[in-house]
Amino acid sequence: MTSIEADLKAAGFPPLAWYDVLLELSRAPDGRLRPVEIEKVTLVAQYNLSRLLDRLEKEGLVVRAPCADDARGQWVVITEKGRAAQARTWKVYAKAIQKHVGEKLDDKAAATLAELLGRLTD
Amino acid sequence: MTSIEADLKAAGFPPLAWYDVLLELSRAPDGRLRPVEIEKVTLVAQYNLSRLLDRLEKEGLVVRAPCADDARGQWVVITEKGRAAQARTWKVYAKAIQKHVGEKLDDKAAATLAELLGRLTD
C-alpha cells in the first residue's frame, strides 16, 4: 500500500482515501451516499470524513445535498468531474497494483494470499 | 496493524513508531544509534524522526549525545526508563499480535503468509 500510494503521489494524485470515496459514490444508485454509509464501506472515521468531504467538495468532485428522509443527514453526490477523476485515478492505480503485486505473485499465490489475509479480518 | 494499534492505544500506550525506535535502540550496541541508522531500520522518514525523537526525549525515554566520529550527526541513546517502556509495551503488543494474528492462523498458514508477503517487498 505504501508503494502504491507513493506511485500515485508521484503522478500528482491525491491520497487513496479520495479514490475510495469516489469509487463507492460512482457505484452507488444515483451516484450518492450518506456520510454514514461512506464511513461503513471505506473505513474512514466519521470525524475524518467531514473534512475529507470538504476537500472533495472544494475541488468540485462531490456536492452535498439535503436529505428528505432524514433531516439530520445529507446526501453526498458525485459530480461528473468526480467521476472523471475516479476513472483517471484508476488507470494509474491499476498500473501500480500490477507493478507492486501482480508482477510478484501468480494467480495461485494471489488466491492463497487473499484467503490467508481474509482470515485475519473480523 | 490497525487492530493492534487500537489495542495498544486503548491500553494507554503511544503509537507503534515509538516502540519500533525503542526496540532498535535496546538491541543496538551500547543502546545507541544515529538518527540516520534509525531511519533505515524503522522506515520512519527523516523529517518525522527529528520530532519523534523530540517526543521520546521529552518523555525521558532517550537522550541525544554528541557524536565524536562525525560532528554533523549525534547519538540517540536509550535510557533505563526507555528500556523499561519498551519491555512494558512488548507485553501488551505480544498479546495483541496473538489475538489478531496468532489465534487466526496455525504455524503452517503463518509461514505461508510470511513467504507470500515477503515476495512483495523490494
Next chain:
DNA sequence: AAAGATTGACTTCTCAATCTTA
C-alpha cells in the same frame, strides 16, 4: 437519550528550506 454530522483545539505529518560539517 441516541444518531448523524460538524467543529474547535491540539497534535502529528509533510514538503521545502535551512544550517552545519564532510
Next chain:
DNA sequence: TAAGATTGAGAAGTCAATCTTT
C-alpha cells in the same frame, strides 16, 4: 557539492464537545 539533521509553515489527523433531528 553532498550528507546529517532540524525547522517553519501549512495540511491532515485526532479527540472531545457541540448542534440538530429522531
